Amino acid sequence: MVTKLYIDADACPVTREALAAARVQGVPCIIAGNSTQNLERYIHASDPREPQDPSRPDRGFWVDTIQVGVGADSADFAIASAVTPADVVVTQDIGLADIVLGRGARAIGVRGHVYNPLTIDSMMFIRHEEKKVRRAGGRTKGPAAFTDEDRERFSHNLARLLREAHQAG
Template sequence: MIIYVDADACAVKKETVQIARKYNIEVVMVASICHITKEDGYSRYLIVDSGDQSVDMTIVNRVNKNDVVITDDYGLASMVLMKRAFCISSRGLIYNLENIDRLMMQRYIGQQIRKGGGRVKGPSKHGKEDDLHFIQGLDKLIYEAQYNPFE
């Protein structure tokens, strides 16, 4: 199992590494050249070009069944699920085949409203409660991936 992180705007890199160390799981941070950050001493870093969807496509092309991906991008989450990998948001939302269609539809409706000149409220600022939900969710997801993997 490998944990892939959509690292361009990820608010839970430190928490991800903390949990990965606990389970001795490899972490791969994938970021565009525009978002290079200081390495954490544990993760492997893949730096890709700054083209649209470069990070997403790098993750999709590398992820394998029963790996874990951390992203807030519903489109990437949808592709990851189709590869039978596990996926979680930085707020601890575990993406699955039961909720991804609704999330994708919400994204589409928001795009249509913005395209028509309207405004859509974005997510609230990431806080400590979100970090706790993420840590609990990632723990649960790793357990699920190890003891109830995709066949």
């Protein structure tokens, strides 16, 4: 099975780093985002837009985009319907990470946190409880500012995940 990298580009601060990792490791990449975004801005003019050898789509890097409607979670649904167990998904959405893990694929957050099937249920529970607090008018703590260390951790862990996925496939 061909390993592909899917990027949930809605509010993703590491799209460039994810594409760079895919280029280095020769992994096809699909960027999904809503139609209000210019997803093409991340793609180099020299990047192939489809497999160079259609009979062997596992041979090297290429990049494509999936533009979805503006509706909530549209990019998530597009990724969830396409992902296979060989794939890696970049997302900050815990719900999408849960679906991806359930399909046997790998998921990583934008700060470099590798989502784990053993802990995703507790993360989903915390998300649910925090959402209940906010709906009742309460406040919950937001995320810390995104740092250079987050970006480095992401790049390092994504490179490892892509190697592992490729070796497993």
